Amino acid sequence: MALEVQITFDCADPAKLSAFWAEVLGYRLQDPPPGFASWEEALEAMGVPPERRNDASAILDPEGAGPRLFFQRVPEGKQVKNRLHLDVRAAPGLAGEERMAALEAEAERLVGHGATRLERHEPAPPLAGGHIIMADPEGNEFCLD
Template identity: 70%
Template sequence: MTARTLQITIDAADPEALGTFWAEVLGYRQMDPPGGHATWDEALAAMGVPEERWNDANAIVDPEGHGPRIFLQRVDDAKTAKNRLHIDVRAAEGLEGDARMDALEAEAARLVTLGAKRLERFEPAPPLGAGWIVMADPEDNEFCLD
């Protein structure tokens, strides 16, 4: 069997705003519009999509082409429970102890300026545990700084 391509889909009240947040977090960019259109607004208008539906979906991509595409889709229902699947943002790979936690704290502070919420810090617990910080995006989807 051939390996599959992975896409992460996030339900959102505001796909454009949440896509902008995640693009900043991950160093991603907005997916290019189709068919040689200069902007998504131009493409959607050409496709006959009513303007009130232009923010029904959004997609962001890794500019290097290595990471998965992230697709954000508008949903009417609000988030009501803890995520069963979440994103871990690897912000301190290869670091341990205080250096690791300092790197995670610096990234947490940056993400708060983008609209994230800091929820909880978990201290390193030897022998296997390395600390992490639980955050929430602007629509309260939990993710971890790891």
């Protein structure tokens, strides 16, 4: 039996961060439980108080190929550099200036959605194709690769 992988983000604002990553990856918000038209309706019926309704959020790959991303509210903010990060494959198969131009275009798009650009690493053939280090709206580093 193959196991499934879920990637979990500790964060301050699950709704905002899940919306950001859904935009980055082309994912969609997980549907509410059957019988409910919205998460707000479901949480109300479950008796979840309004101040707890942004405690968690999840997004899914609409094609079912990628992992589920789960966002959970935690009281503490991000403290140090990530020990694990996501590489967003924005330029697969491209090389040189064509690759870097594609990465720059994606970096610009993501900055428009709340990302922060941190560093650009130039191509260094034969092993390094070049990449851009970014941070999501809560400071979690990721690479455009």
